[in-house]
Amino acid sequence: MTLHTAAPPAAPTPTRRRRNGHRVRGWGYASPTALFVLVLFVVPLFLVFRMSASRWPLLSGDQGINFPDNFSAAVDNRFFVDSVLFTLKYTFFATILLIGLGLGLAMLVQESSRWKGLLRTSFLVPSALGLASASLLFYVLYSPLVGPLAPVMEHFGWSFLGTPNAALASTLFLIVWRYAGFYMLLMLVGLQAIPTDIYEAARMDGASRWHTFWRITVPLLRPTLALTTILCVTGSLLAFEQFYILTKGGPDNSTITVVQLIYSVAFQGQNDLGVAAALSVIVLAALVVINVVQLRAFRGSDES
Amino acid sequence: MTIAGVTHHPDEAAVELRPTRAAAPTTTLAGVALRTPFWVFSGALAVIFLFPLVWTSVKSVSPYPGTGQVDGWGFGNYVTLAHYQAGIWQYLANSAFVSLLCVLLTLLISTLGGYAFARFRFPGRNALFMLTLAILMVPYATLLIPLYVLLNKIGLGNSLVGVALVLTMFQLPFSTFMMRISFESVPRELDEAALVDGCSSFAALWRVLLPAVRPGLITVGLFAFLAAWNDFFAPLILINDTNKMTLPLAVSNLRVQVQGVIDYGATEAGVVVLALPCIVLFLLLQRHYVRGFMSGALKG
Numbered sequence: 001m002t003l004h005t006a007a008p009p010a011a012p013t014p015t016r017r018r019r020n021g022h023r024v025r026g027w028g029y030a031s032p033t034a035l036f037v038l039v040l041f042v043v044p045l046f047l048v049f050r051m052s053a054s055r056w057p058l059l060s061g062d063q064g065i066n067f068p069d070n071f072s073a074a075v076d077n078r079f080f081v082d083s084v085l086f087t088l089k090y091t092f093f094a095t096i097l098l099i100g101l102g103l104g105l106a107m108l109v110q111e112s113s114r115w116k117g118l119l120r121t122s123f124l125v126p127s128a129l130g131l132a133s134a135s136l137l138f139y140v141l142y143s144p145l146v147g148p149l150a151p152v153m154e155h156f157g158w159s160f161l162g163t164p165n166a167a168l169a170s171t172l173f174l175i176v177w178r179y180a181g182f183y184m185l186l187m188l189v190g191l192q193a194i195p196t197d198i199y200e201a202a203r204m205d206g207a208s209r210w211h212t213f214w215r216i217t218v219p220l221l222r223p224t225l226a227l228t229t230i231l232c233v234t235g236s237l238l239a240f241e242q243f244y245i246l247t248k249g250g251p252d253n254s255t256i257t258v259v260q261l262i263y264s265v266a267f268q269g270q271n272d273l274g275v276a277a278a279l280s281v282i283v284l285a286a287l288v289v290i291n292v293v294q295l296r297a298f299r300g301s302d303e304s
Numbered sequence: 305m306t307i308a309g310v311t312h313h314p315d316e317a318a319v320e321l322r323p324t325r326a327a328a329p330t331t332t333l334a335g336v337a338l339r340t341p342f343w344v345f346s347g348a349l350a351v352i353f354l355f356p357l358v359w360t361s362v363k364s365v366s367p368y369p370g371t372g373q374v375d376g377w378g379f380g381n382y383v384t385l386a387h388y389q390a391g392i393w394q395y396l397a398n399s400a401f402v403s404l405l406c407v408l409l410t411l412l413i414s415t416l417g418g419y420a421f422a423r424f425r426f427p428g429r430n431a432l433f434m435l436t437l438a439i440l441m442v443p444y445a446t447l448l449i450p451l452y453v454l455l456n457k458i459g460l461g462n463s464l465v466g467v468a469l470v471l472t473m474f475q476l477p478f479s480t481f482m483m484r485i486s487f488e489s490v491p492r493e494l495d496e497a498a499l500v501d502g503c504s505s506f507a508a509l510w511r512v513l514l515p516a517v518r519p520g521l522i523t524v525g526l527f528a529f530l531a532a533w534n535d536f537f538a539p540l541i542l543i544n545d546t547n548k549m550t551l552p553l554a555v556s557n558l559r560v561q562v563q564g565v566i567d568y569g570a571t572e573a574g575v576v577v578l579a580l581p582c583i584v585l586f587l588l589l590q591r592h593y594v595r596g597f598m599s600g601a602l603k604g
Contacts, residue, residue, distance in 0.1 A: 033416070043454060273452075
């Protein structure tokens with residue numbers, strides 16, 4: 001304790017030495033962290049802004065400043081508007097589904113019993129898989145040739161990835177399968193923090209389950225709901241693997257997300273890192289705005 | 305194998321939302337009758353969650369016409385997988401190398417950093433901690449384009465070491481936070497006693513504190529492993545040599561072999577090889593997995 005509190009007045013010299021020692025050793029132990037954060041985070045962050053304002057082809061590198069050409073090229077890209085709209089649509093559905101189902105599953109399994117422990121484990125197992133592995137798994141599962149529902153699909157002349165809406169719904173199912181357990185876990189942590197006696201009191205007052213849920217659980221769960229919503233919105237806006245592997249942006253380029261657009265502008269065809277960097281800066285700015293708005297909204301409803 | 309982390313305080317865990325239903329004792333006939341719809345419903349949900357994994361495992365040893373496993377049960381699909389391009393052993397070795405390097409670096413850096421943040425006062429301490437957490441705020445994709453340029457410049461382009469370094473950086477917000485609160489939860493008297501006895505601060509860390517923060521280390525290591533083993537985007541962008549691909553990339557490319565025909569059996573075998581270590585580790589270390597979320601969520 002004494003190491004951090006004010007120096008005892010009787011012994012100034014050892015304290016100063018100790019404080020200097022703190023400085024040196026503190027930075028010594030923190031220096032690997034500082035090095036990594038500086039070289040692999042701060043420098044690239046500056047570099048992406050620099051790149052977004054420069055002509056920067058994949059192979060020949062920096063060709064000098066051309067601001068704001070990359071930004072106008074980014075916005076003029078023929079998939080820009082569609083990918084933004086699709087990403088927002090996907091984010092909306094993914095967030096509603098994951099928050100709703102995460103809370104539902106959490107309430108289903110929150111009391112402790114052996115059976116509920118087993119349920120929790122089964123909901124959580126998919127979250128140990130990588131998103132790429134899960135996408136590959138569902139790629140086969142949704143196959144009209146070998147998937148378990150192939151005969152049904154053939155009978156109705158329908159397929160999981162055949163139309164834009166079916167492809168979106170199928171991807172959402174994959175995401176729910178992979179992440180619902182993860183959100184259940186976060187919700188469980190939040191539910192545990194609600195004191196039991198509040199529920200006792202509500203029961204004494206004869207409150208219905210419906211009332212208890214909306215008047216007690218939801219308001220007291222607000223910090224958890226804020227955290228999970230922000231996590232889910234951020235993660236969904238940056239969706240890549242599930243579409244890159246599962247739908248490959250199809251059918252008819254209907255499922256291209258913004259990050260997929262960045263990837264394809266940078267490495268598939270156009271090979272223009274400058275425009276890709278401009279798109280990245282736009283995403284970064286949008287994300288900052290969206291998260292500030294969300295934080296405000298959750299704080300605002302806290303005060304009311 | 306239940307999640308002990310969430311429920312190890314029985315009184316706290318038993319937040320009762322359904323008093324009427326829970327009041328019905330399950331041993332009586334009426335209790336069982338009340339409970340049955342719940343069992344059926346929740347059991348069906350569990351089946352939905354487990355079915356894709358079971359189906360894939362079974363089908364990976366099932367026959368597909370025109371593939372490595374033409375008829376009968378067997379490991380033909382795994383043989384196809386094993387001989388894909390540079391061979392599965394190469395890709396497994398690449399993935400294992402990246403994952404182990406990422407785990408070791410993450411443990412090393414976050415242990416030293418967590419110790420510094422928890423036990424020392426130094427100028428810039430809070431700024432560095434906040435900057436480390438800020439990594440979470442910046443989208444992965446936004447950083448990978450400049451990282452691609454940067455790594456090429458410093459001679460780590462198209463290199464598995466480069467991929468491991470990048471993945472380690474992305475692990476730092478969680479792992480530094482986790483190790484900091486792990487060290488902070490150890491009573492100060494413990495390392496102060498060691499320092500008074502003449503230990504250096506490093507000896508105090510190594511001999512006295514490390515054993516005390518072991519659960520934190522396991523959680524950090526588990527998360528780093530799962531993230532690195534499963535990562536797809538970083539190697540997709542940073543690696544352009546087929547011999548250096550990691551397993552997720554290799555399995556993803558393997559889908560389309562000759563003439564655009566998709567080898568479903570080999571893909572399933574690949575998914576099983578990818579998923580198996582993760583599921584085994586998850587089941588073994590489930591408590592630590594859950595703990596990671598608890599500590600993160602409590603302060604977040």
